[in-house]
Structures are given as structure tokens and as C-alpha cells.
Amino acid sequence: xxxxxxxxxxxxxxxxxxxxxxxxxxxxxxxxxxxxxxxxxxxxxxxxxxxxxxxxxxxxxxxxxxxxxxxxxxxxxxxxxxxxxxxxxxxxxxxxxxxxxxxxxxxxxxxxxxxxxxx
Numbered sequence: 001x002x003x004x005x006x007x008x009x010x011x012x013x014x015x016x017x018x019x020x021x022x023x024x025x026x027x028x029x030x031x032x033x034x035x036x037x038x039x040x041x042x043x044x045x046x047x048x049x050x051x052x053x054x055x056x057x058x059x060x061x062x063x064x065x066x067x068x069x070x071x072x073x074x075x076x077x078x079x080x081x082x083x084x085x086x087x088x089x090x091x092x093x094x095x096x097x098x099x100x101x102x103x104x105x106x107x108x109x110x111x112x113x114x115x116x117x118x119x
Contacts, residue, residue: 038097044117047086053079062096065089088118 038059040051053059059076063083071088076097085093097112 038112040116044119045085046119048082049085049116050082051080060098064094066092085118090118092117
């Protein structure tokens, strides 16, 4: 069976967002982003993690491990790009994408968080 829970969640690194989480005994916890700000593939990944965004905007991308340690911070302006993760240790990582506060001049908003597995 699967369990869906909605509410305000705190993610690795102290990011708070309203989301829906799905738990299943096979996949663990999956976070759902209401606006699908981005997609990435493959998942699980061994070397190159490819990202795609629905439109070209200024994004702020952060990758953190399960301890909340920041592994990568990247300002993104491309609609499609790849990140080399071959040197990341195997494990679970969280990708957070927000509007870039340095460019938008506003507090981070439109948060989307997704999980990937590095093999």
C-alpha cells in the first residue's frame, strides 16, 4: 500500500514548503511539486544527470545529501543542461530549485524539491 501525506515539510537544509509526500514500502518517500518546475533523468544515475525546465528563466539549483550538506550550488539560465555526478558518493540526494533570489530580488519562492539516487 501507499500513504499520502500533505502539509508543510522541512527538507534537508531547513527548506520549508507545502507539499504532498507519498510513501511506499518499495520506493520510500517521494516528494511532489505542485508546479513541476523541472524534470531530470536518469534516476538512478551513475554519471550525468540531465535537467530540463519548461521555460528559460533564472533558477537557483542546490543538491544536498541526506545529511543536509550542500554538494552543489548552480545558477541556471539554460532550458536544458547536465550535471556531472560521477564523483558523488553513492546514495540519495535532494535537488532544490527556486527562483534565484539574487536575480529576482525577492526571497526564495516557487520551491520544488525532488530526490535522486546516485549509484
